[in-house]
Amino acid sequence: MTDHPRPPAYALVPPPAERAPAPTLDADQQSVVDHRGGPLLVLAGPGTGKTTTLVETVVDRIERHGLRPEQVLVLTFSRKAAEELRHRVSARLDRTVSTPLATTFHSFCYGLVREFQDPKSYSEPLQLLSASESDSRIRELVVGGLDDRTIAWPARLGPALRTRGFAVELERLMTRTRALGLDPVDLAAAGAAAGRTDWGAAAEFFEEYLDVLDAQNLIDYAELVHRAGIVAADPEHQPTLRDRFRFVIVDEYQDTDPAQVAMLRALAGDGRDLVVVGDPDQSIYAFRGADVSGILGFSHTFRTTTGAPAPVVSLRRTRRFGPRILAASRAVAQRIPLGRLAVEARGFRDPEPSRPVGGDEVWVRRFADPAAEAEHIALMLRRAHLEEGIGWDDMAVLVRAGTAMPRLQRALQAAGVPVEVAGAEVPLRTEPAVAALLGALRLSVTLSEGADLDPEAVERYLTGPLGDLDAAELRILCQELRRRDAWDDDGERRLPRSSRELLVELVRMPLTVAPLVDGAHRGRAGDVAARAYAAAVLLADAARLVAAQASPEQVLWTIWRGTRWQGRLLAAIEGARGDTNAGGAVAGPAGGAVADRSREAVADRSGRPDGAVADPSAETGGAAGAVGAEPLDLADTEAAAAAHRDLDAVVALFALAARAEESQRRQKVAAFLDEVAHHEVPTDTLAERGQRGSAVRLLTAHRAKGLEWDLVVVAGVQEGTWPDARHRGSLLAAERLAPGDVHATSDPVDAAAPARLGLPATTAELVAEERRLFYVAVTRARSRLVVTAVASLDPDGDQPSAFVADVERHASSASTAPERRPRRGMSLRGVIAELRELAEYGATPAVRDAAARRLGTLAAAPVPAAAPAHPDTWWGLREVTRSEHPVRALDQPVQLSGSSLDAISSCSLSWFLTHEAKGETVSSTAQGFGLLVHALAADVVRGGTAADPAALDAALDVVWERLAYAAPWVAQREREEARSAIGRFAQWHADQEQAARRRPLAAEHGFEVRLRVADDDVILRGSMDRVEVDVDGFVHVVDFKTGKYAPTGSDIAEHAQLGVYQLAIEHGVADGLLGEPGEVVASSGGAELVQLRVQDSARRPTAPKVQPQDPPREDAPFFAYALLEDAVRTVRSEQWIATPSPKACQFCQFARVCPAKPEGSSVLDAVAPTTLGTEEQAS
Known part of the structure; x- marks a missing residue:
């Protein structure tokens, strides 16, 4: 036998990484690193170097004190923070780390529960439910229980029990119960003591809910942390875990809830080596169960081996911003209560800035109305980018709530500012592309059930991206349908049905419109009818799949691939490649990269054996559902940006459908629709996985936690909005479930065993929570902080919040009076518009000549965005065009009716707009x-x-x-x-x-x-x-x-x-x-x-x-x-003349586009004062 040489083996070997140099620590940071044994609380304000301190503490324990990396556990609350900590620790260690040093709370809890669950109990891994999936399960169980009458809900809840809102309320109550370390029996006892029969029924449901999830090998987030705490406290497992994790660090400790504190006590209590870092002034997640008393009472909860309170170290040097932003932020924070935190531990509130005076700025701006505010913010950002060289991705706009974001987003995009909105800020269901697909999916379900179709939903479908009819085409379709319906089968005239009824009939029975699309019918009406017919057939196909119990993903795919929408989106993106930005920079080849990835992610679905869609976070960098998420240098046009957004949203929807298929097995389409209707993108799933391109971030203050930018605009700081101190009661009063005997022990966790009905939050507590959130917002800026508000001239209008005054005392620049809308934006489009105005109406010939010369320079530039500077693009200099298709075929007789002759004789332009362009809105x-x-x-x-x-x-x-x-x-x-x-x-x-x-x-x-x-x-x-x-x-x-x-x-x-x-x-x-x-x-x-x-x-x-x-x-x-002769000449020449007269103009609907009327004048008036060509007027 002949020996053959073995082929060479290849291995991927990472390049040798250079070890990061050790940073220089201040005395406070070094004291944390030098701390030996026992619990330690580190209080660190924004930019005080807490992450550096944590990294150096971990490195010190591993390299100088003999701990192995796997013996160190670092817990934090976001994936981004965990990834950053892992990267920085690895860069500082002179060795390879095989286990992740940092992880999120929920990831650690999941691993803990999986490790110690009975291996004989389940054949598949434990599955974690998202919030929306948990809500769906709760609603299914509630409705099923109503049919079986297994739970005696109070009669007052009867109307609400079958609603999605009640399921959300119930989920909040159960989450609150577990966050306090309580069991269903404790909830029942608290309800009995307070006379709340709804809590008793909820406790009974809670038991059933847990049994069902256990039977299906599912678990939700609250139950996950609760069971991890049980495992950690189990005498059989606790010694093993404490020996495994010799040193525990917790970042952002102010965001913990009592259940997480209980788990930490089980892991690192009794004076063990535990360092927690946090800032009580940044505790902003009370609505998720976070309890600021956890960090304020840490020293008493976690005592040393001698029983003494845990020591506290404050980091007292800020490196993020200079003295002015520091002073403004201190003015906001000084009125936030610190509870029982010892006075000597409050030094974290008075850090020293490391940057010199003059190194930062604080601006306060007031505006006359919201439109002026949005446009000035856009102008401010463009000026910072173009004049000061601040990168788009070094700027952010923060708001109190997501409702303020669409207005700002539109203003920024209109001004040519690239903007990115994180996916979690925009519920998936509200994305226009997703709304269109879900609308079609909902119609297909209704069709499959034979139920009545919603006329408005049908109209939205036909005029949306799937039906692709515009408003004028829909009118043409309706007029044709009504014209045909005006005659019965015997040729007798009758009252036609309404347009809505006929559109519903079209979708339910597409063949009713078939005669309009055959070869005998030509022209625009036939084309419109053909597209409507195709859209109706597509819904019928989808309805058949629904009736055949196809999965939501299969039905969605049928709808998606059955139209030309995908092609239009890709064409919009391809068309943007090579365009230029408003500032003149030419785009690179990356303009369509996300389109390719998104297209592959969706198109891959048809080639996968299991029909699964690629994970959007893998395909698109975790920004599915984001707005403008592709690296949109300003080269991408608005259409391309919208196409990117639509494709991302579609990918996210398919991913959600695939997940529903995997986790719930053959979920019905109706159930999937119900789930998506209340779906929120999980905060940590698509959130901070990486920004896609250079763009200004637009996000809420909650989402900005842990991030920083050179320039930050905190917008919409209005009285009644920020602070939002409204008392938010709820049906089941989950927020009032509280620990029981608060005097039984000094330990708040032990005191949480029994429960009681607590008092509602006071106004002072609500304002304190809002002040913390505002403090987080203003401390995101490194160099310039801008706070804006509307100061309406109307005494009853919007007015700035009291928070604005706190910042204004330390502002380097402030408005003396509310500013109105800017004259023009700082964009190339605005410059060209002003130059054109000066070239025509400049005060002197020299000014007009200078403006014309500058326009010529711009027009000659190889920059597509400067094209409007060229006279060839000016509408006023273009000749009126004629349609390629005559209104009446030249080889056919001119067909007229008595009413048409009357209309042409009165005003031929009005007749054309009404009869041919179908532009009239007739009741x-x-x-x-x-x-x-x-x-x-x-x-x-x-x-x-x-x-x-x-x-x-x-x-x-x-x-x-x-x-x-x-x-x-x-x-x-x-x-x-x-x-x-x-x-x-x-x-x-x-x-x-x-x-x-x-x-x-x-x-x-x-x-x-x-x-x-x-x-x-x-x-x-x-x-x-x-x-x-x-x-x-x-x-x-x-x-x-x-x-x-x-x-x-x-x-x-x-x-x-x-x-x-x-x-x-x-x-x-x-x-x-x-x-x-x-x-x-x-x-x-x-x-x-x-x-x-x-x-x-x-x-x-x-x-x-x-x-x-x-x-x-x-x-x-x-x-x-004579009238007929004139009408024939008009129709053949296609010269539609506006003929003013009392008869023609009194009830005319087209005055705003009529060249004979002042309100209808246009740039074309100089060419043809009262005459418009067919194509121009039709458009």
Whole structure:
């Protein structure tokens, strides 16, 4: 046998890392490092070097005192903080560390519970529920218990029990119970003592909830910490754990709750080696169960081996900011109570700045209104970036609550400031892309169940990114649907259903719109109908999957891949590559990187055997759900930024669907929708995993904890908002569950065994919590702190908070009066706009010439963002364009109706916008009113209804409810108008019969006649309300009108619609009504308008106003021919002229875009004062 050489083996070997040099510690830091044995409390304010102190303490214990790395346990509260500590300790150690030195509380607890759980109990690892998953489980159990009547909930809770809100309340109460170290039996006892039967029922439910989670091998966060504490305190395991962890460090100790304190006592109590670091002034998570008394009472809770209180060391030198920011922050913090903290331990509040005077700034700015505040903040940030060179990612804007963020985000983006919003700040369900997908998913569930569809949801679907119809296209679709619905299967005219009803029918039965999309229907209406049909078919496909019990992920994927939306998003991002920022820098190739990663993450789903979607935190750097999360140098356009955001959100939604599939097995789509409806991105999952690109951070003060920037704007510091001292009661009063006998022991943890109903928080306590939060916000700045507020000129308007005055006393710059909106932003767009204004309206020729030269310089620059400086891009210098597709095909006759001729004659521009562009907003109820009255008038002629007011009124009642008026009072008013109208019709009909001069021949008589006009073919189409013949054999046409206003007498003589009817009669459209076709030739005896809503006179209020038009004369040309010639020329030339007149303008809806009106003037007026091309006006 021949020996073959073995192939070379390869291994990935990290490059040798250089050991980080030891920092220089001050005396306070060194005293912490030198501390030997026993508990120690380190009080450290912002920027005092606590992280450096912790790192050096760990390094000292390992390198100088013989501890192995695995014997050191460092606990903190965020993944980012844990990662930073691990990295910095590893960089300082001269050895390889095989175990993670730092971890989060929950990660440590999970490992502890997993390690000591019975290996025979479960075949799969213990799964940790997210908050939203826990809420879903709670609601399922509550609703199931109601059906089984296993728990006797108080009757007062009955209406709330099936709601999601009650599940959230119940989860808070159970979490509070575990945070206090209590069991369900303790909650029941507290409820009995306080007379709260709801607590007793909740305790019974708590027991059932824990049993269910145990059976399914699940656990929530609160239970995880509680059970970790039980394991740590177990005499069988405690010696092992204490021997394993010889030295314990806890960072951010002010954020602990009693359950976490209890676990620490089990691990490192009885005088063992424990160092905790924190700042009571930064305790801001009371709403999550954190208890500031934990750090204030640490010295008494954790005593030395001799029984003495634990010593306290204060770090008293701040390195983050200089004396001015320090003084402002101290003014905020000095009024925060410190409880029983010893006076000698309060030195942490008076640190010395290490930076010199003048090295930092504090600005206070007041603004006249929120818009001015947002725009000035954007201007301030741009100026700092462009003039001072501060990086975008070295700046942040902080707010009290997330509700203030959308307004600021829009203002920053509009000013060209790249902005990033952390995913946890924006609930996933509120992302526009996710909302669109969830809306489609919800419609598919409704379709599968055969339930009634929500018309508004259908409209949102069709006009959203999945349906992709704009508002004008939706109007076109609705008009086509109503036009077709106005005729029944027998060809009889009827009242069409409302647009909403027809859209719902379209989604439920897509084939109803099929005739609109076949080959016989061309033009825009057919294209719109085709897209609506495709969207409806897509929902039908999704509904079939839902009915077949497909997973939420499968249904979502069907919806996502069934449209062109993904392609549009990717195209928007691809189009942004190579664009430039508003400051002139050319973008690099990274503009579409996230699109590629997001596309792969979603597209990968179809190729995975299990159908799972890639973890968004792995694919996109942990920023799924973030706004503008790609490295968006200002090169990316607004459209590209929105596309990045949408793709990230879609990836996050698919990841959530995949997780639901894995953790809950075959979850139904309806249940998934319910879960997502209340889903919040977990704070530590997508939060600070790394910022994606250079962008200003926009986030809440809570999220800013632990972060810092050179420039920080604390915005919206308003009275009533910050502090928000409202008393927030809750249904189950979880916040009032308190430890029981507080005098039984000096140890607050031991005292937490029994429970009681505590007092609600006082206003002073709420303000103190808000002051801590404001203190955290103002201490995030390294070099410049800006505090802004609205100071309304209205005494009852928004006013600055009292917190602003605390900062203002130490400000280096402050507003003397509220500032109004800036004239222009500091962006290239703003510069170009101002130069264009100066070039045209500058005070002197020299100024105008200088502005024009600068515009020329910008226009010649190879920077796409400077393109608006070039005259070729100025609308006022462009020629009016013509559409590539004529309004009427040149090889086809011009089709007109009487109403179209009337409209073109009055104002051709208005006709085009209404009839062709479908831009008019017509009330379906107004149309329905007229159709109802016309239908009744026609039914009288056909003999279906007697011409009696009572009979007509009764017939009207049968169908009146189909008109969906906006309010009952409107419906009642219009009903009275309709009663009067049919009453006048009955009176007119009776007068006609009594006169016995004419008899009716037909009602709703449709016609079509072809004419030759001005060397062009014209087809006149329409429907005559009523056709009559007089005793002399002449035919008369009656047109019923239900408008509120009648034309003048002079207008009737050349009324275009009546003229068309008479022309049609003269061309034989009524011949067949008088006898056999060809036997009798009808001649027009005139036409008339019968105004059913206008009384004849004060003496005859119950009779309608009748306005007759004379028949054609043999000795003079009939006026209608001239009108037809003009209309044909207008349609063929496509010159839509704005023709002002009282008749045309009184009720016109297009005044704001009409070039003949001051409010409709535009830059095109210099080219064509009253004429607009089709394409321009349609757009």
